[in-house]
Amino acid sequence: MVRLADLPEFEREHLLAKTRGLTGFEGRPWKKPPPLAQCRIAIVTTAGLHRRGDRPFGPSATATDYRVIPGDTPASELVMSHQSVNFDRSGFQEDHNVVFPLDRLRELAREKVVGSVADYHYAFMGAAPIKQLAPKARELAGLLKQDRVDAVLLTPV
Amino acid sequence: MRENTADMHPPRALWVPFMLGRPFGVPGDAAFQRRVLLAVLQLLEADAGPVLADYPEDAPQPSEEEAAGVACVVSFGRAPREDDLGALLAHEIEELATWHDLAVRRRGRTTTGASGMAIPQAARVVASYLEGKPAPNLDGMSAGETLKVVCDDLRAYYVEAAAAKPGNPDAQAILHWFWHDTAAGRAFLELRKLCIASNDRSLQVFGGNTLVPRAVMHALGLR
Numbered sequence: 432m433v434r435l436a437d438l439p440e441f442e443r444e445h446l447l448a449k450t451r452g453l454t455g456f457e458g459r460p461w462k463k464p465p466p467l468a469q470c471r472i473a474i475v476t477t478a479g480l481h482r483r484g485d486r487p488f489g490p491s492a493t494a495t496d497y498r499v500i501p502g503d504t505p506a507s508e509l510v511m512s513h514q515s516v517n518f519d520r521s522g523f524q525e526d527h528n529v530v531f532p533l534d535r536l537r538e539l540a541r542e543k544v545v546g547s548v549a550d551y552h553y554a555f556m557g558a559a560p561i562k563q564l565a566p567k568a569r570e571l572a573g574l575l576k577q578d579r580v581d582a583v584l585l586t587p588v
Numbered sequence: 589m590r591e592n593t594a595d596m597h598p599p600r601a602l603w604v605p606f607m608l609g610r611p612f613g614v615p616g617d618a619a620f621q622r623r624v625l626l627a628v629l630q631l632l633e634a635d636a637g638p639v640l641a642d643y644p645e646d647a648p649q650p651s652e653e654e655a656a657g658v659a660c661v662v663s664f665g666r667a668p669r670e671d672d673l674g675a676l677l678a679h680e681i682e683e684l685a686t687w688h689d690l691a692v693r694r695r696g697r698t699t700t701g702a703s704g705m706a707i708p709q710a711a712r713v714v715a716s717y718l719e720g721k722p723a724p725n726l727d728g729m730s731a732g733e734t735l736k737v738v739c740d741d742l743r744a745y746y747v748e749a750a751a752a753k754p755g756n757p758d759a760q761a762i763l764h765w766f767w768h769d770t771a772a773g774r775a776f777l778e779l780r781k782l783c784i785a786s787n788d789r790s791l792q793v794f795g796g797n798t799l800v801p802r803a804v805m806h807a808l809g810l811r
Contacts, residue, residue: 519609
């Protein structure tokens with residue numbers, strides 16, 4: 432997220448239009464997870480990340496699929512093929528944790544601030560049409576349950 | 589943005605005041621990232637929702653030196669002819685190699701490689717389009733998809749190399765340098781024109797939407 436006032440008008444308009452008049456978000460789902468120190472947490476990012484050698488994300492209109500990032504993936508294997516060129520990538524290039532804070536999450540797990548870190552994390556490409564992501568998001572929810580995940584950290588760019 | 593999040597009413601969300609692309613604020617600052625992460629995780633302890641909280645801490649602003657730019661420390665000596673963009677691109681990549689090598693040593697990684705090509709090879713793909721003799725597409729990809737990953741790799745190489753230079757240039761300075769002061773920026777702008785004029789739909793989409801940032805197009809009067 433970013434401060435609206437920090438953006439030029441054309442950028443503000445472009446981003447606001449993404450959710451203006453969007454339907455299907457009338458529900459207010461709520462589930463209280465276990466205490467944080469018992470929570471198993473996965474990261475789901477829309478930063479278009481994947482492992483080097485994985486198939487890059489395709490054009491925005493069709494890129495509704497996700498990539499799996501195993502928890503033991505070294506940072507040196509992470510690349511980004513997001514379709515948008517309208518956000519900063521230099522931060523990710525310097526330190527993946529600014530987008531995908533896996534090292535920070537592992538530290539919190541070692542300190543027992545959180546219960547544990549999931550075995551698998553996932554990446555979407557956030558320029559895809561929002562509502563067309565729903566089927567894959569549902570599929571992912573099932574996989575996260577199988578990994579005994581209590582809470583998901585969603586990281587957009 | 590906060591407004592987009594409010595439209596979708598997720599159960600819990602933390603708004604952060606950082607630039608797009610940096611949701612945890614500051615690369616290389618584990619303490620800063622940890623504070624953001626703890627703030628968002630603590631939303632899990634709320635008893636009722638939806639919760640949309642505001643993170644109170646800004647990322648540090650770049651210093652005068654960091655915002656000063658990078659062009660002055662790049663010297664592209666004995667360059668090929670000005671009208672041979674493909675050769676200029678190859679030459680520039682060679683000139684930047686020492687800085688990119690340094691970036692890789694410091695960071696222990698590079699984020700290039702989504703295309704599976706070495707950087708000089710990626711540059712030759714761009715040059716092939718500029719010369720009117722397009723290189724074959726990557727396996728299973730359209731021409732537009734091939735150029736997208738190739739150009740992403742080239743841009744990552746340039747940005748990583750520039751960031752290794754003295755003065756620790758910030759993101760805006762590097763963006764300006766890439767699009768205004770490099771042969772790669774010129775080559776990409778030329779490629780954009782060719783793609784938009786192409787009959788290939790995948791190239792039209794690539795050139796029109798996913799090659800040149802909106803901010804750069806506005807600055808250059810392309811929109």
